[in-house]
Amino acid sequence: MTAPKGRRTRPTGAKVREAVFGVLADRVQGARVLDLFAGSGALGFEAVSRGAASVVFVDNDAAAAMTIRRNAVALIEDTERWRILPMHALRALRMLRGKFDVVLVDPPYKRGAEEELAVLMQRGLLAPDGxxxxxxxxxxxxSLPVSMQVVKRTKYGDTCVTYARTRGRGTLASRRPRTPR
Structure with missing residues (x-):
């Protein structure tokens, strides 16, 4: 897998990626995944390698979108399992339909994603057990919308990973069995 050249993209390190998917465990199996600020697509590709049904990659950087496309063609045989939206995350969130079981959000560190998280929840794009x-x-x-709650937070040096769910939906361990789609 390749990453876009330059300093605009900060791929998630292997240690953090492994830890994230260790926490998510079987939640990824059969999941619809949304990868916002996808960069190289590393998180979305990891989800597919662990059994996600599909992934939508969103990144507004043209070089990142081209890199994701090249990686997707090389790594995912079934083109129905992935989609790339080369646009701003807010625009993508306003046009997406359906619900996502796992939403991966990795914005530039100086930027944050408060507005994107608010739109995600307002539009009902997070599955009930997502x-x-x-x-x-x-x-x-x-900073999370009031409709969300932190269920876990882990630190890896200067990087922190926050796991959140819809308020009142329980912990990461709380989950109804997935029904076939």
Whole structure:
């Protein structure tokens, strides 16, 4: 897998990626995944490699979108399992339909994703038992909409990963069995 050249994209490190998917465990199996601020697509591709049914990659950087496309063609045989939206995350969130079981959010550290998380929840794009995973700088906690609650937070040096669900939906361990789609 390749990453876009330059400093605009900060791929999630292998240690953090492995830890995230260790926490998500079997939630990824058969899941619809949304990868916002996808960069190289590393998180979305990891989800597919662990059995996700499909992934939608969103990144507004043209070089990142081209890199994701090349990686997807090389790594995912079934083209029905992936889609790339080369646009701003807010625009994508306003046009997407359906519900996502896992939403991966890895914005530039200086930017944050508060508005995107609010639109995600307002539009009802998170499945009832879905989980949102936000990677951010440890020194800058993520601000969640009131409709969400933090269920887990882990630190890896300067990187922090916050796991959140719809308020009142329980912990990461709380989950109804997935029904076939």
């Amino acid at each position: 989980v949102v995973v936000v990677e951010h700088r440890s020194s800058a906690p993520v």
